[in-house]
Amino acid sequence: MDLTAAGPLLSGMAHVLLHSGREVTPSMLWYVWVFLVVAIIAAILGFGGIAAGAASIAKVLFFVFLVLFVISLLFGRRTSV
Numbered sequence: 525m526d527l528t529a530a531g532p533l534l535s536g537m538a539h540v541l542l543h544s545g546r547e548v549t550p551s552m553l554w555y556v557w558v559f560l561v562v563a564i565i566a567a568i569l570g571f572g573g574i575a576a577g578a579a580s581i582a583k584v585l586f587f588v589f590l591v592l593f594v595i596s597l598l599f600g601r602r603t604s605v
Contacts, residue, residue, distance in 0.1 A: 552589045564580040
C-alpha cells in the first residue's frame with residue numbers, strides 16, 4: 525500500500541513514515557506535536573474536555589521524551605576515536 529499519496533498525517537497515523545524509500549517509525553516528539561495540534565483544534569472548536577486531555581497527553585509525552593533524551597546523552601553509544 526502506497527502511503528506517500530495519503531499525506532504525512534495519514535502515513536504518520538499508520539505508524540509509517542516513508543523517507544528515502546525506507547520505513548521509519550515516528551518519534552515520540554512527533555506524537556507530542558500531534559496531540560498539541562489536536563488540543564489546539566479542540567480548544568478552538570469548544571471541546572474543552574478533549575482539549576485538556578490532549579494537552580495533558582502532550583505534556584506527559586514531552587517530559588518522557590526529555591527524560592529519555594537526557595538518559596541517552598548520559599549513557600548513549602560511546603565511540604572510540
